[in-house]
Amino acid sequence: MPSFSKLKQIKELRTQAKQMQNSLSEEEFTVDHRGVSITMDGNQKIKNINIKEELLSPNKKSDLEKNIIRTHEHAIKKVHKIMAAKIKDSGMSLPGIN
Numbered sequence: 533m534p535s536f537s538k539l540k541q542i543k544e545l546r547t548q549a550k551q552m553q554n555s556l557s558e559e560e561f562t563v564d565h566r567g568v569s570i571t572m573d574g575n576q577k578i579k580n581i582n583i584k585e586e587l588l589s590p591n592k593k594s595d596l597e598k599n600i601i602r603t604h605e606h607a608i609k610k611v612h613k614i615m616a617a618k619i620k621d622s623g624m625s626l627p628g629i630n
Contacts, residue, residue, distance in 0.1 A: 552618060561610055565603040568596070572607045574615065 556574025563570055567584035587596045 548622065552615075552622065556611075556615060556618070559614070561607065561614065563603055563607040563610055565606055566595075566599045568599040568603040570600075570603045570607045572611060574611055576608060576611050578604075578607075 553575060557577075559574040560571055560579060561574070563572075567587045569580075569582040570578060571580040572578050581600070583596065583600075586592070587599065
C-alpha cells in the first residue's frame with residue numbers, strides 16, 4: 533500500500549500537470565508548409581487552417597491532402613518540443629523527458 537507521502541507526491545504531480553495543461557492551452561503555434569498553414573494550441577487542438585488558393589483546384593487535390601498531413605505532423609512535433617521544454621523548465625520529472 534502506498535505511503536501517505538507517495539499519495540501526496542502523486543497529488544502534487546497531478547496539480548502541476550493540470551497547471552501545465554492550462555498554460556499550454558493558452559499558447560498558439562503556427563506552422564507553414566507548402567501553402568498550408570496550421571495554427572494549433574499547446575494541447576494539440578487545431579485552431580485554424582489556411583490553404584493557398586492555388587492548392588484548391590481539383591488537379592491539386594492529392595498535393596493538398598499530402599501537404600495538410602505533413603503540416604499537421606510538423607505542428608505536432610513543434611508542440612511536443614515546446615511541451616518537453618516547459619516540463620523540463622518546471623522541474624517536473626517524467627520518465628522519457630530529459
